[in-house]
Amino acid sequence: MALQCDVVEDSAVPMERLLAGIAAAPRATATLIGLLRMIGKLPAEAALEAESLAMATLQVSAEHRNWRDGRTASASPIACPGKAEISRTGSCLDIVLHRPRHHNAIDRAMRDELFEAFTLAAYDDSIEKVTLRGDGRTFSVGADLDEFGTIVDASEAHGIRRLTLPARALLGCRHKLEARIGGACVGSGLELAAFAMRIEAERSAWFQLPEVGMGILPGAGGCVSIPARIGRQRAALLMLSGKKINAETALRWGLVDALVDELR
Numbered sequence: 001m002a003l004q005c006d007v008v009e010d011s012a013v014p015m016e017r018l019l020a021g022i023a024a025a026p027r028a029t030a031t032l033i034g035l036l037r038m039i040g041k042l043p044a045e046a047a048l049e050a051e052s053l054a055m056a057t058l059q060v061s062a063e064h065r066n067w068r069d070g071r072t073a074s075a076s077p078i079a080c081p082g083k084a085e086i087s088r089t090g091s092c093l094d095i096v097l098h099r100p101r102h103h104n105a106i107d108r109a110m111r112d113e114l115f116e117a118f119t120l121a122a123y124d125d126s127i128e129k130v131t132l133r134g135d136g137r138t139f140s141v142g143a144d145l146d147e148f149g150t151i152v153d154a155s156e157a158h159g160i161r162r163l164t165l166p167a168r169a170l171l172g173c174r175h176k177l178e179a180r181i182g183g184a185c186v187g188s189g190l191e192l193a194a195f196a197m198r199i200e201a202e203r204s205a206w207f208q209l210p211e212v213g214m215g216i217l218p219g220a221g222g223c224v225s226i227p228a229r230i231g232r233q234r235a236a237l238l239m240l241s242g243k244k245i246n247a248e249t250a251l252r253w254g255l256v257d258a259l260v261d262e263l264r
Contacts, residue, residue: 005233006033006036006037006232006233006236007233007236007237007240008231008233008234008237009237010234010237010253012243012245012246012249013237013238013241013243013245014243017241017242017243018237018240018241018243021212021213021240021241021242022240024213025063025212025213025214025215027058027061027062027063027215028058028061028063028064028211028212028215028216028217029212029240031054031057031058031217032054032212032217032223032236032239032240033236034054035050035051035054035217035223036223036227036232036235036236037232038050039051039223039224040227040232044171044224045168045171047223047224048165048167048168048171048221048224049162051217051218051219051221051223051224052158052161052162052165052219053158054217054219054223055157055158055161055216055217055219056154056155056157056158057154058215058216058217059149059154059157059216060152060154061215061216062215063215064148064149064214064215064216065149065215066215067213067214067215068148068149071145080099080101080102081099081107081109081110082097082098082099082102082104082105082106082107082109082110082113082144083098083099083109083110083113084096084097084098084110084113084114084116084117085098085135086113086117086120088127091126091127091128091129092127092128092129092130092131093117093120093121093127093129093130093131094130094131094133095114095117095130095131095132095133096133096134096135097110097132097133097134097135097139097140097189098110098135099135100135100136100138102141102144103138103140103141103184104134104135104136104138104139104140104141104189105140105141105142105143105144105145106140106142106143106144106188106189106220107143107144107147108144108147111164111165111166112164114166114169114192115164115165115166115168115169116169118130118166118169118170118172118173119169119172121172121173121176121177122169122170122171122172122173123172127173127176128176129176129178130173130176130177130178131177131178131179131180132177132178132179132180132192132193132196133179133180133181133182133263134181134182134183134189136183137182137183138182138183138184139180139181139182139183139184139185139189139193139205140184140185140186140187140188140189140190141184141186141187141189142186142187142188142189142190142210143187143188143220148214161219165220165221166192166220166221167191167192167195167220167221167224167225168221170192170195170221171195174195174196174197175197176197177195177196177197177198178196178197178198178199178200179192179193179196179198179199179200180199180200180201180263180264181193181199181200181201181202181205181207181256181263182201182202182204182205182263183202183204183205183206184205184206184208185201185205185206185207185208186207186208186209186210187208187209187210187211187218187220187222188218188219188220188221188222190207190208190209190222190226191209191218191220191221191222191225191226192220192221192225194221194222194225194226194228194229194255195221195225198257198258199255199256199257199258200256200257200258200259200260200263201247201250201251201256201258201259201260202247202259202260202261202262202263203247203248203259203260203261204247205246205247205250205256206244206245206246206247207238207244207245207246207247207250207255208238208242208243208244208245209222209226209238209239209242210242211239212239212240212242213242217239218239222239223235226238226239226255229253229254229255230253230254230255234253247259
């Protein structure tokens with residue numbers, strides 16, 4: 001019977017927080033739940049396609065527009081463009097999210113470099129292990145919010161994701177990937193990390209998916225990667241509530257595989 005439910009209750013997320021999240025964004029909620037119901041039995045590539053189409057729909061919704069209209073952009077949104085720094089030692093490829101002044105927020109430049117790095121790892125059989133980590137004490141606070149709304153054509157946004165979404169390239173190398181999480185792991189940062197075969201997190205790390213509160217949904221692959229780790233119902237709980245969870249809860253749910261005092 002529980003498998004027929006869309007959300008499960010958990011002590012880590014107060015019920016009032018879940019209900020408030022649903023009430024604040026009913027259209028995004030309905031779209032997300034419908035998507036999660038549908039893609040569970042789809043191949044990963046088809047599931048990413050469905051996620052992108054759902055994301056495109058919500059990007060032109062009134063809920064998302066109201067969120068954009070209500071926030072203040074950064075004073076210098078492109079002062080520090082992001083990078084995905086890659087290095088190789090033997091058969092190991094190390095990828096570092098490098099934008100420390102912006103807490104490793106993933107902008108267009110970093111996203112494109114991540115796509116290239118994951119594509120390299122997927123096609124180069126001599127690369128046997130890939131590690132993904134953030135520069136400094138933060139893994140990533142997710143997508144650069146100042147880039148939201150810069151592409152107003154939903155079909156164009158979908159087309160760009162089909163060509164450059166890092167998660168699409170990740171499908172070919174996720175069996176090699178190990179993610180190492182310190183500090184905040186939010187939004188698209190968590191969505192990408194969740195594809196990894198193994199995730200280690202510092203005990204002080206925390207995790208959050210705030211997109212539904214923005215009138216959209218996790219559109220960087222999270223509707224595929226998060227349920228694969230913690231199940232559709234707990235994924236919906238995390239997404240709809242927007243609640244931060246600590247590393248202990250993440251371990252209990254299966255979102256991470258191990259906790260460490262300090263990352264190697």
